[in-house]
Amino acid sequence: MQSFVVNVISFLFAIILCEHLARSERRCRCLSHDKSCWPHSSVWQAFNESINGQLVSVQPSAAPCNSNPLNVEACTTARQQWRNAVWRSDQPGAMQNHNWENSSCSVFYNSTSCHQGSVPILAVNAILPEHVEATIRFVDKYNLRLVVKATGHDFFGRSTAVGSLLLWLHHMKNRTLIPKWSSCRGETFENVIRVDAGVQWGEVYRWLAAYNLIAIGGASATVGATGGFLQGGGHSPLSPWKGLAADQVLQFEVVLADGRRQIVNFCENPDLFWALRGGGGGTFAVVLSAILRTYPTPSIVGSYQAVFPPTNNRYADFLHHFVRSLPALADMGWAGYFYLTAKTFTLAFLSPNGNYSTAYQSMHQLFRNFSDLNFTEPYVFELPTFLDFFSALMEATNENGDNYVMGSRLLPEAIIRHQPQQVADAFLRIIDSEQGFLVGHLTAGGKVSDITQNNSVNPLWRTALLHMLSAQFWPDETPIEDQVKLAKRVTQNVEILQTVSGGEQSGAYLNEADPNEVDWQQKFFGTREHYTRLKTIKDRVDPNGLFVCNKCVGSDDWTEDLNCPNPKQSIANKHKLFLPLVLIAKFLLSYFKIDV
Numbered sequence: 001m002q003s004f005v006v007n008v009i010s011f012l013f014a015i016i017l018c019e020h021l022a023r024s025e026r027r028c029r030c031l032s033h034d035k036s037c038w039p040h041s042s043v044w045q046a047f048n049e050s051i052n053g054q055l056v057s058v059q060p061s062a063a064p065c066n067s068n069p070l071n072v073e074a075c076t077t078a079r080q081q082w083r084n085a086v087w088r089s090d091q092p093g094a095m096q097n098h099n100w101e102n103s104s105c106s107v108f109y110n111s112t113s114c115h116q117g118s119v120p121i122l123a124v125n126a127i128l129p130e131h132v133e134a135t136i137r138f139v140d141k142y143n144l145r146l147v148v149k150a151t152g153h154d155f156f157g158r159s160t161a162v163g164s165l166l167l168w169l170h171h172m173k174n175r176t177l178i179p180k181w182s183s184c185r186g187e188t189f190e191n192v193i194r195v196d197a198g199v200q201w202g203e204v205y206r207w208l209a210a211y212n213l214i215a216i217g218g219a220s221a222t223v224g225a226t227g228g229f230l231q232g233g234g235h236s237p238l239s240p241w242k243g244l245a246a247d248q249v250l251q252f253e254v255v256l257a258d259g260r261r262q263i264v265n266f267c268e269n270p271d272l273f274w275a276l277r278g279g280g281g282g283t284f285a286v287v288l289s290a291i292l293r294t295y296p297t298p299s300i301v302g303s304y305q306a307v308f309p310p311t312n313n314r315y316a317d318f319l320h321h322f323v324r325s326l327p328a329l330a331d332m333g334w335a336g337y338f339y340l341t342a343k344t345f346t347l348a349f350l351s352p353n354g355n356y357s358t359a360y361q362s363m364h365q366l367f368r369n370f371s372d373l374n375f376t377e378p379y380v381f382e383l384p385t386f387l388d389f390f391s392a393l394m395e396a397t398n399e400n401g402d403n404y405v406m407g408s409r410l411l412p413e414a415i416i417r418h419q420p421q422q423v424a425d426a427f428l429r430i431i432d433s434e435q436g437f438l439v440g441h442l443t444a445g446g447k448v449s450d451i452t453q454n455n456s457v458n459p460l461w462r463t464a465l466l467h468m469l470s471a472q473f474w475p476d477e478t479p480i481e482d483q484v485k486l487a488k489r490v491t492q493n494v495e496i497l498q499t500v501s502g503g504e505q506s507g508a509y510l511n512e513a514d515p516n517e518v519d520w521q522q523k524f525f526g527t528r529e530h531y532t533r534l535k536t537i538k539d540r541v542d543p544n545g546l547f548v549c550n551k552c553v554g555s556d557d558w559t560e561d562l563n564c565p566n567p568k569q570s571i572a573n574k575h576k577l578f579l580p581l582v583l584i585a586k587f588l589l590s591y592f593k594i595d596v
């Protein structure tokens with residue numbers, strides 16, 4: 001009798017398990033060129049009505065110059081605006097780096113093979129949370145491939161995909177300053193901001209300047225404030241002063257993969273809150289808005305220097321001296337960017353609330369023995385607010401529209417302090433190579449090293465001082481073979497960086513890294529354990545894998561194009577069915593009193 005009860009219980013358990021597994025069964029996505037499954041136009045029309053007519057057609061950014069007959073006016077505009085990041089982010093079909101559109105359309109030459117490429121044919125231009133909820137339910141119902149896009153800055157093309165339906169969040173622009181806000185844990189914060197999914201950093205900086213406030217945002221005015229940037233970590237020239245962008249989040253409002261709207265914070269959905277602060281955009285949920293900390297704007301001491309070493313030897317001398325000096329400069333509060341090519345070294349640094357005379361002294365020491373690098377006087381200046389520095393030095397340099405790939409490594413502070421020679425030599429090897437250049441982000445160290453931050457940011461950020469990236473770009477008409485060569489060069493340069501960043505255990509920032517990174521789970525998430533923890537949360541909040549993107553948590557469950565379940569994974573799922581079937585069999589056998 002007792003064993004019969006046990007069997008009844010396991011029978012019920014088995015049915016629940018079977019149902020769960022059946023529900024989470026993953027199939028290949030239905031793509032827009034597949035007429036056998038793509039929803040009928042009447043279905044699209046009804047859907048369009050349900051979202052207040054916000055469904056729009058989408059085209060690649062160069063399409064106006066490739067139409068037949070040519071729309072001369074639209075083509076001229078596209079040519080003039082090509083590198084304008086705002087023009088790009090205002091279009092659902094444009095990516096900031098043109099290569100991700102993969103359309104073979106060009107404004108620079110007449111292409112005979114211009115097609116839609118990786119640009120979805122339809123987008124929901126969401127304005128209300130209800131549009132987001134309806135889109136998630138629609139995509140789930142028709143088994144469509146979804147892509148989520150705020151601005152199109154992603155360096156892995158994660159916000160576009162061939163045959164998908166695009167959820168475009170650009171016009172969700174609400175933002176509110178909340179003078180006093182209490183967290184669910186009872187802490188009170190002054191002047192927090194609530195920003196919607198379409199808000200961009202330049203808008204935040206200008207809006208907050210009227211209140212003498214700043215938030216910890218990106219170097220580009222057009223990067224999204226709550227999307228991939230924030231959810232992937234988000235480094236800022238203010239990060240050594242106050243931490244990464246993900247460290248500033250107090251709460252999210254999201255739409256989950258099941259279409260429900262949820263508050264996510266330390267008390268509600270705490271695991272998802274942990275994952276959304278560093279685990280990457282487009283992976284766990286659609287963020288509708290975020291509540292972020294702000295700070296009174298610091299005054300800024302800034303420095304800008306460009307030097308031209310007369311010989312390779314003098315360049316090497318200088319670079320060794322520069323790398324040796326970096327830890328001390330960082331300790332003084334300097335942060336920012338530097339840029340190295342084979343012929344030039346440029347630096348744009350800032351020190352929040354810095355002291356002019358000590359800042360001047362430090363720059364003088366950095367350059368004084370290098371007058372032959374056409375260096376005369378340190379250019380050190382004082383500005384009243386962060387926005388002044390941003391408008392003067394950072395905003396103007398944000399031109400996009402290139403075909404572009406990069407690779408990167410986080411350089412541990414300990415290595416820079418103890419092996420500066422090797423670090424400088426690695427930099428020199430990279431810039432010596434053909435067309436090589438390096439960008440240095442002195443945006444780690446200081447407050448970024450605060451290991452008590454309990455979020456999912458790659459832990460290697462907490463021990464790094466620099467994030468270094470090497471990149472290549474190419475004109476539209478470059479043959480595929482040459483593009484492959486350039487991508488290989490990027491990967492080789494990453495290998496050089498890796499020799500001074502901890503070898504196999506080194507890591508990279510998942511938003512600014514090599515799209516061909518092989519061991520990306522370890523590199524982007526620091527350790528396999530960290531990745532596994534994120535994957536467990538991912539599987540729970542998104543069992544059907546509605547949110548997939550290139551080298552994002554859980555993308556290893558899918559084929560390379562992210563449209564079909566990974567065959568290996570499907571076998572694992574079939575094994576899972578074994579247990580419930582055994583339990584059901586045992587129940588039936590016990591019911592008919594057959595002993596086994």
Ligand SMILES: Cc1cc2nc3c(=O)[nH]c(=O)nc-3n(C[C@H](O)[C@H](O)[C@H](O)COP(=O)(O)OP(=O)(O)OC[C@H]3O[C@@H](n4cnc5c(N)ncnc54)[C@H](O)[C@@H]3O)c2cc1C
Pocket residue numbers: 096147148149150151152153154155158159169197217218219220222223224225226227228229230232233234235236280281282283285286287288398400511512549
């Ligand atoms: C010119 C330029 C400057 C940059 N400067 C910096 C910098 O200073 N610091 C830094 O850390 N990074 C910087 N980046 C990298 C940047 O963090 C990434 O490109 C990041 O992906 C941008 O996020 P986005 O939402 O604006 O872009 P998108 O391309 O729109 O989205 C990126 C990813 O996030 C997802 N996503 C977007 N919105 C949401 C949402 N609301 N909910 C869920 N998922 C969403 C998308 O699906 C995609 O996977 C820069 C990039 C560029 C091109």
Ligand SMILES: *[C@@H]1O[C@H](CO)[C@@H](O)[C@H](O)[C@H]1NC(C)=O
Pocket residue numbers: 048049052053054055056057
């Ligand atoms: C959706 O409806 C609006 C309003 O009726 C219409 O202007 C728009 O063209 C429709 N979208 C598509 C893709 O048909």
Ligand SMILES: *[C@@H]1O[C@H](CO)[C@@H](O)[C@H](O)[C@H]1NC(C)=O
Pocket residue numbers: 102118
């Ligand atoms: C780009 O387009 C080419 C040709 O259509 C295709 O073979 C390739 O797979 C595409 N690449 C990506 C990343 O979508």
Ligand SMILES: *[C@@H]1O[C@H](CO)[C@@H](O)[C@H](O)[C@H]1NC(C)=O
Pocket residue numbers: 107108109110
């Ligand atoms: C493309 O072709 C058109 C019409 O033939 C011509 O006017 C235009 O200059 C061409 N553009 C380029 C970039 O060659």
Ligand SMILES: *[C@@H]1O[C@H](CO)[C@@H](O)[C@H](O)[C@H]1NC(C)=O
Pocket residue numbers: 174175176194
């Ligand atoms: C903007 O957000 C605030 C809350 O922060 C809300 O009260 C207001 O209704 C929103 N406005 C719009 C137009 O959605």
Ligand SMILES: *[C@@H]1O[C@H](CO)[C@@H](O)[C@H](O)[C@H]1NC(C)=O
Pocket residue numbers: 270271274454
């Ligand atoms: C960190 O956050 C997670 C998720 O909210 C929680 O389970 C864990 O206990 C926290 N760890 C610490 C050290 O606070």
Ligand SMILES: *[C@@H]1O[C@H](CO)[C@@H](O)[C@H](O)[C@H]1NC(C)=O
Pocket residue numbers: 355356357358
């Ligand atoms: C800046 O530092 C110098 C030297 O340490 C000191 O004399 C001066 O008072 C400081 N200035 C300010 C404004 O704090």
Ligand SMILES: *[C@@H]1O[C@H](CO)[C@@H](O)[C@H](O)[C@H]1NC(C)=O
Pocket residue numbers: 321368369
């Ligand atoms: C710079 O030159 C001075 C003498 O002019 C010397 O004392 C000092 O050690 C040099 N500094 C560095 C960093 O080489």
Ligand SMILES: *[C@@H]1O[C@H](CO)[C@@H](O)[C@H](O)[C@H]1NC(C)=O
Pocket residue numbers: 308374
């Ligand atoms: C550096 O300065 C010298 C002398 O003033 C000048 O001849 C030379 O062109 C300059 N080089 C660069 C790269 O500016």
